[in-house]
Amino acid sequence: MSVRDLEKQSMRIREWVLRSIAEAGSGHTGGSLGLADVFAVLYFQILRHRPEDPSWAHRDRLVLSIGHVAPVLYASLALSGYFPEEELLTLRKLGSRLQGHPGRDHGLPGVELSAGSLGQGLSVSVGMALSAKHLNTDWRGYSIHGDGELQEGAIWEAAMSAAHHKLDNLVAIVDRNHVQIDGYTKEVMEIEPLEDKFRAFGWEVLHCDGHDHAHIRSTLQNAPITPGVPTVVIAKTNMGKGVPHIENDYRWHGKPLPKKELESFINALYHG
Numbered sequence: 001m002s003v004r005d006l007e008k009q010s011m012r013i014r015e016w017v018l019r020s021i022a023e024a025g026s027g028h029t030g031g032s033l034g035l036a037d038v039f040a041v042l043y044f045q046i047l048r049h050r051p052e053d054p055s056w057a058h059r060d061r062l063v064l065s066i067g068h069v070a071p072v073l074y075a076s077l078a079l080s081g082y083f084p085e086e087e088l089l090t091l092r093k094l095g096s097r098l099q100g101h102p103g104r105d106h107g108l109p110g111v112e113l114s115a116g117s118l119g120q121g122l123s124v125s126v127g128m129a130l131s132a133k134h135l136n137t138d139w140r141g142y143s144i145h146g147d148g149e150l151q152e153g154a155i156w157e158a159a160m161s162a163a164h165h166k167l168d169n170l171v172a173i174v175d176r177n178h179v180q181i182d183g184y185t186k187e188v189m190e191i192e193p194l195e196d197k198f199r200a201f202g203w204e205v206l207h208c209d210g211h212d213h214a215h216i217r218s219t220l221q222n223a224p225i226t227p228g229v230p231t232v233v234i235a236k237t238n239m240g241k242g243v244p245h246i247e248n249d250y251r252w253h254g255k256p257l258p259k260k261e262l263e264s265f266i267n268a269l270y271h272g
C-alpha cells in the first residue's frame with residue numbers, strides 16, 4: 001500500500017474514533033487519535049492476518065496492552081474487514097461487542113487479549129511469542145504499550161523474560177507521547193532514559209516518528225535487527241494528533257468530545 005493510501009486509512013481511523021466516542025458519550029480520545037498512524041501501518045501493511053478468518057493459526061498477534069485506547073483498535077479492525085463499520089457506533093453500549101476495554105468474551109473478531117489492567121500485555125505477548133517458538137511457527141507478536149504504562153513493574157519482569165527466551169519474534173511498540181492519565185510522564189514518574197533501560201534488559205531499541213507512515217513502516221519492517229533479541233520500537237507521537245486544539249493536552253486522555261462538536265472536530269481533522 002502506498003504512503004498516500006496509508007495516510008487515508010489513518011484519517012478514516014481517526015474519523016471513526018471521533019464518531020464512535022461521540023456516540024458513546026465517553027471514551028479515550030487522545031491516545032486513540034495519537035496511535036491512528038501506527039495502527040494504519042500495522043493493519044494495512046505489516047500484520048500478516050486474514051480478517052475473514054480471524055482464528056487463522058499463522059496470523060501475527062497484536063496485543064493491545066493499553067486497553068483504554070480500544071477505539072483505535074476497533075476502527076482498525078472494522079476498516080480491515082473484521083466486522084461492519086457501522087458496528088463502531090455501538091461502542092460502550094449495553095450488550096455491544098465493543099466495550100470500553102476489549103474483552104475476548106464479547107465475541108469481537110480480531111481481539112487477542114482482554115485488556116485494561118495496565119502492565120499485563122507484555123507478559124501475555126511474551127507467552128504468545130514463546131509458544132510460537134516452541135511450536136516452530138513463524139508468526140510475530142506485536143505488543144502496544146503506553147509510556148505511562150512502563151511505570152508498571154510487571155513490564156520489566158516481562159522485558160527480562162523476553163530477552164532471556166531470545167524472543168526475536170516479539171516487537172513491543174511504545175506510544176511515547178510523554179503524557180498519561182493526569183499529567184506529564186516526567187512529572188508523574190520519569191521513565192527516561194528509556195532506551196538505556198530497554199538495552200539493559202537485553203532488547204534492541206528502534207525509534208520512529210509515530211506519525212510518519214514511511215518511517216513507521218520501514219522501522220517495523222527492519223525488526224528484528226539482531227537474531228535472538230526482542231525489539232522495542234519507541235514511537236514518538238502526539239496525543240490527540242489530528243485535532244490541533246487538543247493535541248498534547250493530557251486532559252484529553254479519557255475525555256469524550258461533546259456530540260455537538262463532532263462535526264467541527266472532523267472538519268479540523270481534514271482541514272486543520
Ligand SMILES: [Mg+2]
Pocket residue numbers: 146147148175176177178179180
Ligand atoms: Mg502516554
